[in-house]
Amino acid sequence: MFVSRSMTRKVITVDSETPVIEAQELMADNSIRHLPVVDQNQQLVGIVTDRDIRSALPYNYLKDTCSEEQREQFCALPVKDIMTKDPLAISPTYTIQDALLLIQNSKVGALPVVDDNRRLEGIISVRDLLRAFINVLGIGEPGTLLCIIVKEEVGQLKKIVDAITAENVSFGSVLVARYWEEDKRAVFIYLLTQNVAHVKKKLDSLGFTLLDPMEWYLDQLPTNESSPEKKLTIDPP
Amino acid sequence: MKKTGFLYDERYQLHLTGDYHPEMPDRLPCIYRGIQEAGLLSRLIHIKARRADMKWIEMVHDGRYIMRFEAACLSGKSMFDSPDNQVCYDTYEAALLAVGGILDVVSRVMEGDLDNAFCAVRPPGHHAEVNKAMGFCYFNNVAIAARYLQNQWGIERVGIIDFDVHHGNGTQHIFEQDSTVFYYSIHEHPSFAYPGTGREFEIGNNSGHGFTKNSPVLPGQGDDEYKRLMQKDLIPAFDEFKPEVILVSVGFDAHADDDMSDMKLSTAGFSWIMQRIVELGRQHSKGRIISVLEGGYSLERLPELAANHVEILLNA
Ligand SMILES: [Zn+2]
DSSP states (O other): OBHHHHSBOSOOOBOTTSBHHHHHHHHHHHTOSEEEEEOTTOBEEEEEEHHHHHHHSOTTTTTTOSOHHHHHHHHHOBGGGTSEESOOOBOTTSBHHHHHHHHHHHOOSEEEEEOTTOBEEEEEEHHHHHHHHHHHHTTTSOOEEEEEEEESSTTHHHHHHHHHHHTTOOEEEEEEEOSSSTTEEEEEEEESOSOOHHHHHHHHHTTOEEOOGGGOOSOOOOSOTTSOOOOOOOOOO | OOOEEEEOOGGGGGOOOOTTOSSOTTHHHHHHHHHHHTTOGGGSEEEOOOOOOHHHHTTTSOHHHHHHHHHHHHTTOSEESEEEEEOOTTHHHHHHHHHHHHHHHHHHHHHTSOSEEEEOOSSOOTTOBTTBOBTTBSSOHHHHHHHHHHHHHOOOOEEEEEOSSSOOHHHHHHHTTOSSEEEEEEEEOTTTSTTSOOOTTOOOOGGGTTSEEEEEEOTTOBHHHHHHHIIIIIHHHHHHHOOSEEEEEEOOTTBTTOTTOSOBBOHHHHHHHHHHHHHHHHHHSTTOEEEEEOOOOOTTTHHHHHHHHHHHHHTO
16 A cells, blocks of 8 residues: 555656746656656655646736747746645555545645655656546446445354355445444445346345445545544655 | 347356355346247247357457356366355356347347347356456457458448446457447446446547447436436437437346446336447347346346347347
């Protein structure tokens, strides 16, 4: 689960003197939104995002109505003037869970991954995390998803797994969702089969409640809106 | 009355799937009985199966895959590629007969001996990939028929309509880069049903871009939603594509009484769908419609569904 397994290793970078205009082209050509800025030793000194660049553009630049002077000024603008200096970065031994929580909390779209000397090793973006979760959900494999509502007590999952294993059906994934009704959990089982009718009957005969697919959700906002969000304290290396 | 072919052969029941498997041999006699009891049997032109020439199967499937499948059956294995795909000694033979029977029907339609036809075959085909068996399917019957139409009969544009409740992943993948075969599928939304493909944004790749169309239907929906989606998605697409022949992957498993899905299509809803397909065939394909059985597991409903299906073809 370390980010080093999921991060992009071939990172496109710029140095702090690179003109902003060049950085913008690099991003567009490579369909990326984050460019780490490094020094000669590959040490991370900043990060520049497509958003930073957009807000640095003179407002009439794209319409070609800005003055020659404005244009020249902008073309001479180096990345270091608009980048975020010493950005939040993580070590390769951070886990995917760390990265998820940190990205959610800090509202950035990507995190540079650096070694103990702050030398750049990779970058992990929301996109990399999504890929990991597409894999976890088993979306790429043929199968059928069911949702079972269980009481929050020990041994429920075992009963489900035993019943399905007895039918010689393989699991693509099992997810247990939180934030369901009080004292209840939603167990999502992804079964690698088309043959679910008799699995459903069997679960029904064992007293499990299969939830109507139109009622499924993986997540919803906590009902108590006033509860303050937990503050995360993860110090970057 | 049209010259409607009915491909039916008892050897399709030799493919045994073991206890508790929904894709069971009994499905076919149910279909036969439904057609017989509706008094339609004598109006149909009965066609028996024949073995397919391997060269047509090889136009779709990998040669090594075909050998693997044959070896699994002949060596007495009970499953192939997944526990979903139960096989017996005769499964390979039944699959060859299914393809061969369909290709024979295609020839008869092209020669004008038949106007249209219903092929009641087992095993089904639309989940079968180039080199993988999936979802009770081994050879992709409809895909092979499409290639046969093009290569043997010089047909340029084949339209495939798949209304089995499950998405025909195999058929889509085989033709997704191909602008000469249009694949349209309406099925239960892939987040709720096997196999997990057939999303609205899957519309073909490269030169096949725009020649695949999917209408995913949310759980619990029935006739109204099917009508709305087919009118919005299928009819304009086929009016533009103008298929010279229409192949239909017929699945009856979207029926409200079929426990393989959450769909609530009625018997009348199935007739409505087939009527629209027949109209498309009349407009664009000189009435040349060949329908091939995929799923449909409610033994109570199969008789009436099959009878209505062939009656619409007879009155096309
Ligand atoms: Zn089906």
